[in-house]
Amino acid sequence: MSTLEIRDLKVAVEDKEILRGVNLTVKSGETHAIMGPNGSGKSTLAYAIAGHPKYTITGGQVLLDGVDLLELTVDERARAGLFLAMQYPVEVPGVSVSNFLRSAVTAIRGEAPKLREFAKDLKGGMDALAIDAAFAQRNLNEGFSGGEKKRHEILQLELLKPKIAVLDETDSGLDVDALRVVSEGINRFRESGETGVLLITHYTRILRYVKPDFVHVFAAGKIVEEGGPELADKLEAEGYEAYTKAAV
């Protein structure tokens, strides 16, 4: 049983305040959707929690089972059980997917996985996400299409089994088939009930496949409305206009 607790988080980029006091608690077994217009600070929340150097924390705490993640380095946060599926995964030349995944699994588990077991897990994970076996030998994200990058992010999610997963616009740029494959991956990950998911999205489309327990509306750097899945339906019908006006 794990809990991610975001308390009054304030974040700036180059002296510009982006997050203005975010409060949110995600527990194992729960899926929270954060929805909001472009530029509302949704991605800033994701990257700030993960520890991207571009973001400066100006106030608040992010506790994972009582440990303040903000005191930890990026890799320590990941080893503490946090995972961020990125919106734009970077290409890393010369580092193969299989080498990268083995290094990541070794770091997260604290010991190298048995080679045969790892090969089996990897193949199973890739098959489930309809990723071609040849991918393992390719350079990390290099020349991957948008959909391939996202499926590869979900492959990592399934292999690394974090306590809390933050998915930053994983649905963006996916066609319907790819969205279904990716959603199934997220649902497999949720199945155990031992993990929490914070799903950041602009669109309601993915929520038809990945049902949230809670929906939070984000505008101008904070949560402005909260509710159950029905709130997503309201956003689908009415858009964000009411919130962007109110926030100004």
Next chain:
Amino acid sequence: MGLNEKPLSTLHEKSSYNLDDFEVPTGREEQWRFTPLSRLKGLHNGTAAASGHVIVDVDAAPEVTVETVGRDDARVGKAYVPADRVSAQAYNSFEKATVITVPREVVTSKETVITLTGSGDGAAYGHIVIKVEPMAEAIVVLDHKGSAVYADNVEFVVGDGARLKVVSLQDWAADAVHVSHHHAQLAKDATFSSFVVTLGGDLVRLSPSVSYTGPGGDADMSGVYFVDAKQHLEHRLLVDHSEPNCKSNVDYRGALQGEEAHAVWIGDVIIRVAAEGTDTYELNRNLILTDGARADSVPNLEILTGEVAGAGHASTSGRLDDEHLFYLQARGIPFDEARRLVIRGFLGQLIEKIEVESIRERVMSAVEAELAR
């Protein structure tokens, strides 16, 4: 033979067998401005007497002949005319040359390894000729080690339709000084690939060059270097396209770490009037890992014909990409290991091209050792 001063190109001004045709460099010359002359131990000004030794040991493929010959051997100095002062000094100072011949149409059954070991007792000069006769194929490894003050010229003479692959390892002891010219002369449809790995030495200045004597030649030149504190590692490439329909590709990559680590890369490509249909690309990339390290990278392309198939160059020098490190760290991989993965990937993409497995593994483990520092 006298001074050859064809004003054809500004990139390659003159060459001569005669030492007096070259002034003692002062450091202001374009050719010498990056090289710290004071660390050359006199190789450039005639004060480095040939009192030392670099032992040449050849472990040859059974199909090739290996000879040690005198200065007057007709095969010496045929393909290459010294292009700078130190090269001319080496040409005028060596006592014995090593000549390796791969007979016509012979495909060697294993690589020929030439080990050059410095004995650390003063300056030495050398000359090697590797002659691959028409349609023959060979792999040659030059393995430099030990402590030396050494200037030499190496001629690769690649005959019609022949294929030569060369790996040159500069794995010198920390105090070594090495100034070397590697010249490949490619006949019609000859294929030459060179892989240079420079890791050791206080100062290494290696000038690989290529010329063509017939159409259809193909030269692929790769290099990897790892520069540590106070090291000066310099690579000066010259590809002289004078024949039609030839290719050249240059890809040199280096990593630098530590105070006063200095890498210099000069990439000159000339495409002369007759060299229609030339296809050439040159690339140099430097990864600067710490403050205090410096990379000078100068690609030059001189095109004298309008009819080229392709001609380009690129040069980048920069730090490790924060986004790469963030991505790897966000997957739990600690900073030091993430850094190693990225650097290993950057150099490894080239190192994979080395076909001789034992050499490839040795280079990879040498890079690992550098990364562990």
